[in-house]
């Protein structure tokens with residue numbers, strides 16, 4: 001505001017200067033002429049300095065605001081509960097953090113700063129015009145109030161257009177990431193045309209929304225310019241009338257016309273900026289709700305659990321998206337013991353694994369940890385390592401992917417590399433410090449699984465839950481790793497479809513799930529004699 005005020009004052013000085021030189025042009029005074037040159041250069045320089053400072057402050061301020069908004073959004077998103085986060089696709093969040101913030105930057109934050117400095121300039125210039133000729137000021141004021149209403153009427157429509165643009169932009173991000181992630185499938189199924197057609201449809205909707213909102217922004221801008229010009233002409237005509245009636249001099253008129261430039265053009269900007277800023281409201285609200293920890297179900301740093309003895313589930317049922325998945329699950333998992341979790345595809349193993357790992361908040365029944373009721377499912381994160389069926393590798397080094405935020409220990413790290421089988425494909429120590437490409441593109445499926453497994457082991461939590469973590473490995477390698485897993489100190493819950501009959505007896509129990517219920521939970525020796533289980537094994541081994 002200070003620099004905008006200074007800028008306005010220098011602009012008025014510049015206008016006064018014009019009037020002054022016109023008034024004194026025929027004085028033939030050399031000294032006055034030299035002084036005018038010095039004054040002119042000084043005014044131009046000062047105007048440049050204040051304009052520059054004004055713009056620089058704005059750029060820096062806006063940059064800081066955008067940085068903080070994105071920071072807060074990501075903080076809130078990552079901090080949100082699993083169930084809250086899973087309500088929307090990841091690409092939607094990506095679009096919110098990238099596109100919507102960009103849009104708000106362009107259509108609300110920068111314009112807002114612009115608006116403030118233009119308003120300061122308008123106020124100061126108004127005072128100057130008021131000083132020179134109150135009636136001309138009145139003409140400008142009345143004209144301004146009259147024409148102000150028209151752009152304001154556009155703001156409602158602009159809001160709708162901007163909201164639709166934001167939604168289409170999220171759809172476009174989602175579609176693009178979906179198609180690019182499916183690159184291999186699209187190639188191998190030779191379905192480029194179909195997916196391009198799909199993409200074109202979404203792209204078309206996006207472009208239509210963009211053009212439509214752009215049209216309204218332009219209409220708003222052009223109308224504002226026209227209205228501003230009308231006000232200016234009215235004021236100039238009023239000034240001429242005053243000259244014709246001998247009430248002001250030509251010098252004063254020139255000063256006023258110049259001052260009006262610093263009044264009318266900022267006014268045009270204000271006409272344009274108000275509806276533009278208002279139109280961003282729906283997107284700003286969306287961003288605010290994503291960045292505001294109070295409106296999102298944010299999980300504070302969870303309270304660490306002590307899991308020293310056992311996890312006990314009593315009659316637990318889980319329903320996801322209105323579909324009952326697990327029914328009356330009762331289960332004891334005791335410290336250090338090893339469990340094999342088996343069942344047909346779709347029987348509910350992964351859901352049970354996610355429940356045990358703290359990813360499912362909504363369940364009926366009792367969940368006890370060391371005989372204490374579990375209050376917040378996410379408290380389990382401190383005691384359970386979970387390696388999902390489709391683990392994610394970050395765009396970091398293998399070492400960083402394994403250690404994540406745990407303190408680094410060389411001896412532990414080396415041990416984990418052996419236990420997970422990562423050491424078998426690492427050619428030299430340097431490779432561990434090389435960045436892996438996006439989601440491990442430069443590693444095979446089995447290698448990625450082993451890195452994710454190493455991460456799970458390295459976290460060294462009291463319980464390790466593995467969802468088909470060795471499915472991509474040959475039987476010799478998976479035998480070697482499974483053997484290592486059985487020596488770990490933690491509780492192990494291992495989901496698999498591939499049974500290594502030479503190791504199966506080393507498990508303390510096999511938990512057999514069928515249609516979301518526990519069909520059997522017995523020591524391997526016992527269960528292996530069960531004809532139904534033998535039949536199940538035959539089916540699984542044949543498939």
Ligand SMILES: Nc1ncnc2c1ncn2[C@@H]1O[C@H](COP(=O)(O)OP(=O)(O)OP(=O)(O)O)[C@@H](O)[C@H]1O
Nearest residue numbers: 320321323325343344345346347348349350351352
């Ligand atoms: N978020 C969800 N919403 C609705 N249904 C779900 C959801 N997640 C899983 N399901 C359903 O729950 C059932 C069990 O799925 P789950 O992934 O637990 O099975 P699984 O035994 O691990 O299968 P697989 O061996 O094929 O991985 C399936 O019918 C699946 O469609």
